[in-house]
Structures are given as structure tokens and as C-alpha cells.
Amino acid sequence: MNSIIENSDQIHDIAVLDSIPINADRMTTASHAVAETQAAADITAASGIDQAIESFVGPIAQAFSNVVFFELSIGGVGIPLIVVWLMAAAVFLTVYLRFQPIRGLKYSIGIIRGRFTRKTDPGQVSSFQALATELSGTVGLGNIAGVAVAITVGGPGAALWIIIFGFFAMTVKMAEATLGVKYRKIQADGTVSGGPMYYLRDGLAEIGRPKLGKFLAVFYAIATVIGVIGAGNLFQANQAAAILVKATGGDSSFLADKLWLIGAVVAALTALVILGGIKKIGQWTSKLTPMMAILYFLSILVILVMNIGEIPHAFALMFTGAFTPDGLTGGVIGVAIVGIQRALFSNAAGIGSAAMAHAASKTTKPATEGFVAMWEPLIDSVIICTLTSLAIITTGLYGSSSEDGIGLTSEAFATVAGWFPILLTICVVLFAFSTILAYGYYGQQALGYLTGNSKKADKAYQIFWILAVIVGASMSLESVIAFSDAIFFLMAFPNLLGLYFLSRILRLEILRLRKRIDVGVMREITPAELQVGMGDHEPTAEQIKAAEAGRRRKRDKLRGVRDSLKAKKLERAKRGD
Numbered sequence: 001m002n003s004i005i006e007n008s009d010q011i012h013d014i015a016v017l018d019s020i021p022i023n024a025d026r027m028t029t030a031s032h033a034v035a036e037t038q039a040a041a042d043i044t045a046a047s048g049i050d051q052a053i054e055s056f057v058g059p060i061a062q063a064f065s066n067v068v069f070f071e072l073s074i075g076g077v078g079i080p081l082i083v084v085w086l087m088a089a090a091v092f093l094t095v096y097l098r099f100q101p102i103r104g105l106k107y108s109i110g111i112i113r114g115r116f117t118r119k120t121d122p123g124q125v126s127s128f129q130a131l132a133t134e135l136s137g138t139v140g141l142g143n144i145a146g147v148a149v150a151i152t153v154g155g156p157g158a159a160l161w162i163i164i165f166g167f168f169a170m171t172v173k174m175a176e177a178t179l180g181v182k183y184r185k186i187q188a189d190g191t192v193s194g195g196p197m198y199y200l201r202d203g204l205a206e207i208g209r210p211k212l213g214k215f216l217a218v219f220y221a222i223a224t225v226i227g228v229i230g231a232g233n234l235f236q237a238n239q240a241a242a243i244l245v246k247a248t249g250g251d252s253s254f255l256a257d258k259l260w261l262i263g264a265v266v267a268a269l270t271a272l273v274i275l276g277g278i279k280k281i282g283q284w285t286s287k288l289t290p291m292m293a294i295l296y297f298l299s300i301l302v303i304l305v306m307n308i309g310e311i312p313h314a315f316a317l318m319f320t321g322a323f324t325p326d327g328l329t330g331g332v333i334g335v336a337i338v339g340i341q342r343a344l345f346s347n348a349a350g351i352g353s354a355a356m357a358h359a360a361s362k363t364t365k366p367a368t369e370g371f372v373a374m375w376e377p378l379i380d381s382v383i384i385c386t387l388t389s390l391a392i393i394t395t396g397l398y399g400s401s402s403e404d405g406i407g408l409t410s411e412a413f414a415t416v417a418g419w420f421p422i423l424l425t426i427c428v429v430l431f432a433f434s435t436i437l438a439y440g441y442y443g444q445q446a447l448g449y450l451t452g453n454s455k456k457a458d459k460a461y462q463i464f465w466i467l468a469v470i471v472g473a474s475m476s477l478e479s480v481i482a483f484s485d486a487i488f489f490l491m492a493f494p495n496l497l498g499l500y501f502l503s504r505i506l507r508l509e510i511l512r513l514r515k516r517i518d519v520g521v522m523r524e525i526t527p528a529e530l531q532v533g534m535g536d537h538e539p540t541a542e543q544i545k546a547a548e549a550g551r552r553r554k555r556d557k558l559r560g561v562r563d564s565l566k567a568k569k570l571e572r573a574k575r576g577d
Contacts, residue, residue: 061483068486082489086350089496090168093175096503097510101170101374104510107517108371114532115524116368119539120547121532122186123362127372128534129282134357134373136285137232137438138348138380139293140431141239144424145406147388151398152408156314157321159389166381169349170374175499175506177373179203180355182366182509187453191277194359195442196352197221197449200498207501216494217449220352223491224446230484232439233465237263237472238481240432243406247425263473266433271466274440278360281437286534292430293384299423300387302416307394314393347377351488352495356445357438362532365522367513440465 069080094101110116114126125133150158176196183202184194197217204213241262245253255262273284304311348354354376358369391412392398401411406428413421444461451457499506516522525531530543539547 057479057483061479061486065482065486068489082492085496086172086492087165087168089350089499090165090172093499093503094168094171097171097174097507100174100371100510101167101378104174104371104514105374105378107514108374110524111368112372112375112534114534116365116522117361117363117532118525118530118547119362119532120530120543121362121364122190122192124190124192124278124360125282125362126286126532126534127358127361127363127369129286130358130361130369131372131375132286132289133278133282133438133441134348134354134376135293135379136289136434137353137357137442138376138435139289139384140236140435141406141428143296143380143384143388144409144428144431147385148392148398148408149405151389151392155321156317156389156393156398157319157323159385159393160318160322162385162389163382166347166377166385169347169377169381172349172496172499173347173354173373173376174370174510175503176349176352176354176495177358178366178370178506178509179499179502180352180357180359180366181361181363181369182505184359192360193445193448193453195224195356195445195449196495196498197224197446198359199355199502200494203498203502203505206505209501213498216498220491220494221446221449223487223494224352225443225450227484227488227491228439228443228446229468230481231488232435232442233468234472234484235481236432236435236439237266237469238476240266240429241473243425243428247422260470260474263470266436266473267466267469269433270436270440270469273437274462274465278441281441282360285434285437288430288434292427292434293379295423295430296384296427297387299413299420299427300391302420303391303412304387304394306416310394310396311390314390317393318389347380349377350492350496352491353438353442356442365513367509370510371513436465436469 068082070082072079072081072084112128112131114128117127147159147162150162154161179199180194180196183199184192185198186192197220200220201210201213201217204210204216241255241259244262245255245259248255250256273280354373358373361369361372363369388409392408395412395415397403397408397411397415401408403411406424410421410424413424440462443465444458447457447461448454513522530539
């Protein structure tokens with residue numbers, strides 16, 4: 001058990017596995033370099049700053065991490081309590097909502113294509129762009145490095161447990177997105193404020209728990225503002241810089257002592273997008289996400305074609321490894337150590353990010369976004385993680401390589417050709433950049449809740465976020481990342497508590513939408529030009545005018561019905577007199 005705990009500490013943050021060796025090698029080289037060079041001076045200064053921060057934040061981060069990742073001993077294996085919390089919610093919601101990942105997936109295709117929503121509906125992005133934004137924040141290093149770590153620790157059987165959890169995570173995402181739309185706030189200028197903060201506050205107030213709702217909302221917002229800094233910015237920038245240095249020659253790379261330059265380039269690109277708000281982010285992610293997913297898929301496909309004869313054996317190893325006594329222990333360890341990171345760093349089910357991404361969607365029916373959000377864990381944890389697992393298992397490296405994390409995945413790529421890991425580097429950099437964009441928006445939404453959507457606070461946070469990219473790329477800051485990582489996991493506590501409280505409202509929304517589609521009440525929008533679609537969703541002036549006229553007619557009709565009922569009531573009252 002001691003060895004298990006040591007492994008758990010080592011892989012608690014993948015940044016420790018992948019970025020420290022590079023930074024450590026770089027600093028060791030610098031200490032033996034000529035002291036007069038400016039590069040060595042810069043590295044020494046950075047090292048001193050790192051050490052100062054580590055010595056101050058390190059003990060605090062460790063103590064806080066011990067609380068957040070408190071372990072239960074089950075069958076002699078330490079399982080973090082927060083894993084149990086996430087798994088229980090995922091299983092409960094899946095059963096309570098009548099297994100929508102199986103029964104409801106067919107309803108989502110037309111919704112993703114924007115056929116059931118109008119361009120004039122409230123919101124800022126299409127359902128597809130919201131899906132892409134959330135996937136851009138979740139598809140990444142968890143799929144590449146995290147899966148490799150799980151297989152290294154728990155064997156091939158661990159991969160199956162990741163897939164199983166991905167299935168149950170689909171319902172959690174559905175719940176978050178649905179409630180995110182239901183309780184969102186549409187501002188006067190058409191911008192949207194949404195996320196768990198709002199359904200915790202307003203949803204719990206609706207069921208008679210206003211004080212608890214306000215407390216949980218503020219708790220969640222604070223945790224989000226802090227948590228996304230490490231998980232969605234510092235870690236991503238640091239990992240992207242480390243991968244680029246490794247890919248361009250390691251210590252001898254031109255970039256080895258210029259990590260700040262990588263950070264500056266990424267920060268500049270981030271500024272171009274993030275300052276434009278969710279519309280700009282949606283536009284970029286709707287292009288980046290399919291591109292990077294296709295690149296990674298095709299790269300893995302090449303590996304699998306080269307090892308096609310091993311694929312049946314790989315699946316056999318996954319199943320036998322997951323359900324034999326030794327394999328079961330390994331699988332549970334894999335889930336305990338990395339499975340929770342699949343839920344957060346891979347598909348983010350449980351932390352509430354889906355609620356923030358989908359709250360901005362153009363729709364008048366909250367449950368539509370729930371059916372869209374189900375695809376995120378399916379693509380992320382089921383499809384992409386399965387492909388990564390097969391690439392590692394079919395090459396046989398999981399049992400023979402001394403590498404783990406992204407190094408193991410890189411070795412699997414290298415079995416194709418010496419240059420093939422370059423494609424992995426491109427994927428990682430794209431994943432990191434898209435995650436920085438998505439999580440920057442989530443941080444803004446949380447800060448907006450705390451500051452009453454202050455424009456000044458929002459702009460200040462954007463600037464801070466951009467500058468943090470440079471800091472994250474050029475400094476290690478392991479304890480800072482570990483601290484915000486623990487905060488990031490803590491977001492799941494108030495969010496899932498809110499889902500439990502609002503489960504009856506959630507069930508009504510989901511099942512009512514399914515019924516409306518089944519009986520033909522909810523049909524595709526006509527004419528087709530009015531459909532939101534997957535790309536261009538901005539209405540024309542004529543469409544806006546027609547929509548406003550339609551809303552006025554509905555209001556007038558409703559007022560007429562109310563006046564008629566009121567008149568009849570007065571008439572009955574007079575006759576009664």
C-alpha cells in the first residue's frame with residue numbers, strides 16, 4: 001500500500017511528472033554554464049523566484065491537498081473520498097434520469113446541428129460552438145498523459161474503468177448543462193451570465209433553501225476563480241512549453257532558456273481571442289477542436305493499423321484485467337488515482353464547466369443543451385481515451401517501457417517513425433491553447449458572479465489571465481499548481497450537492513423535452529434559414545423584427561386570455577351575489 005501511495009503522490013499532478021524533469025535538467029545545465037551569460041542569470045533568477053514561492057506555498061498546498069484528497073481505505077486500497085462523491089452522483093443521476101446516455105442520445109443529433117433552435121433565441125453561441133468550447137477545455141493532457149499513467153499503475157484493466165466512468169459522466173454533464181441554461185441570466189445587451197453559481201443560488205431558493213444556495217454559490221465561484229488559474233492556465237502553459245522544448249532538442253534547444261518567449265507567443269494568441277468574449281472563443285474552438293481531434297484520431301489510427309493484429313488481444317487484456325481480482329485492484333487504483341482526473345481534467349463531469357459553456361447557447365428550452373452536453377464525455381473519455389489506451393497496449397510498451405505519462409504515449413507514437421511524436425507535440429500544444437481559452441471564460445463567469453458582472457473586474461481578469469500564461473510557461477510553480485488543483489477538485493462538492501437538490505426539476509425538464517419530441521410538438525424550425533445551425537447563427541435585421549412581432553402577438557394573445565378569464569370570474573362573482 002505504501003508503494004501505491006507514493007505513486008499517487010507522484011502522479012497527483014501530471015505537471016510534476018512531465019515538466020519538472022525538463023526544468024530540472026535545464027537548471028542543472030545552467031548551473032554548470034558560464035556564469036557571465038545572461039541566459040544563466042535569467043535562469044538563476046527564475047529558480048530563485050521558484051524556490052521562494054515553493055518554500056512559502058508548498059506546506060500550505062500540501063496540507064490543503066491532504067484535506068481535499070482525504071482517502072478511505074477500501075479493501076486495503078486508498079480511495080480519495082472525492083472519487084466516491086463523484087461516482088455516487090454519476091450513478092444516481094444516470095439511474096434517476098432513466099439512462100439517457102443510452103435512451104436519449106438519438107435526440108441530440110438534430111439539436112447539435114441547430115435544427116430545433118432559432119437564430120433569434122436568446123444566447124450568444126450555437127449548441128455546436130458550446131460543445132466545442134467545453135470539449136476544448138477537456139480534451140487534452142488527461143487523454144494523452146492521464147490514460148498512460150492509469151495503465152502504468154493499474155494495467156490495461158484500468159482503461160476499462162475510465163471508459164465505464166465516462167459513460168456515467170455523460171449524465172452529469174447533461175444535468176449541468178440543462179440547469180445552466182434554465183437558471184442563466186440574459187443581460188440587457190444580450191450577453192449571458194450562467195453556471196453553477198446561478199442554479200445553486202436561484203435553484204435552491206426556488207425549492208425553499210435560499211441561504212444554503214447563496215453560500216454554495218459564493219463558495220463555488222471563489223473555488224472556480226482560483227482553481228482554473230492552475231488547472232486551466234499555469235499548468236497548460238507550463239506543459240506546452242515543456243513539450244516544445246523536448247521536441248526541439250531538450251537542453252540544446254534554442255527555446256531551452258527562453259520559455260518566457262513561448263509564453264509570450266501563447267499569451268499574444270490568447271489575447272487575440274479571449275478579449276473578444278464568448279463569441280470569439282466559440283468561433284475559435286469550433287474550428288480548433290475538430291481540427292485537433294481529427295489530427296489526434298488519424299495519428300492513433302496509424303498506430304492501430306500497424307498493430308491491427310493486437311487489437312483483439314488488447315481488448316481482452318482490458319476486460320480480463322478489469323474483472324479479475326488482481327486486475328480489479330489495479331483498475332480501482334487507476335480510477336482512484338487518475339479516474340477522478342478523467343472526470344475533471346478529461347471530461348470535467350462534476351465541476352460544472354458544462355453549465356457555463358452551454359448557458360451561452362441560443363435556445364429557449366434548457367434540456368436541449370443537456371442532450372448536447374452528453375456527447376462531451378462520450379467523445380472525451382470513451383472514444384479518445386479508448387484510442388490512447390489501445391495505442392499504448394497494442395504496442396506492448398505499457399509493460400516494457402520505463403516511461404509513464406506523456407512520455408509513454410510519445411514512445412507509442414515513435415513506433416511509427418522517428419518524426420511521428422512531432423504530431424503528438426502539435427496536438428498537445430493545440431490542446432493546451434484551447435484549454436486556456438475555455439477556462440479563461442469560466443474564470444470570467446465566476447468572477448462576474450462575485451463582482452456583479454463588473455466590466456472593470458472582467459477586463460482586469462482578462463489581462464491577468466493573459467499575463468499568467470507567460471508566468472506559467474517560464475516558471476515551474478509546482479506548489480501553486482498543486483494548490484489550485486486541489487481547489488479545482490473542490491468545485492465538485494457544492495456543484496454536485498446542487499444537482500442532488502435540483503434533481504426533481506432536472507428530471508422534469510429532461511423527460512418533458514423527450515415527450516415533446518416524441519409526440520411531434522417540438523419540430524425542426526422552419527424556414528431552414530432561421531435555424532441556428534452549426535456556424536453562422538447571427539439573425540438578420542428582418543428576422544429580429546419578425547421575432548419581436550411574434551413575441552408581441554403572443555403577449556397580446558396571453559393578455560387577452562387573462563382578461564377574458566378575469567371577466568368571466570367577475571361575472572360569476574356577480575351572479576353569485
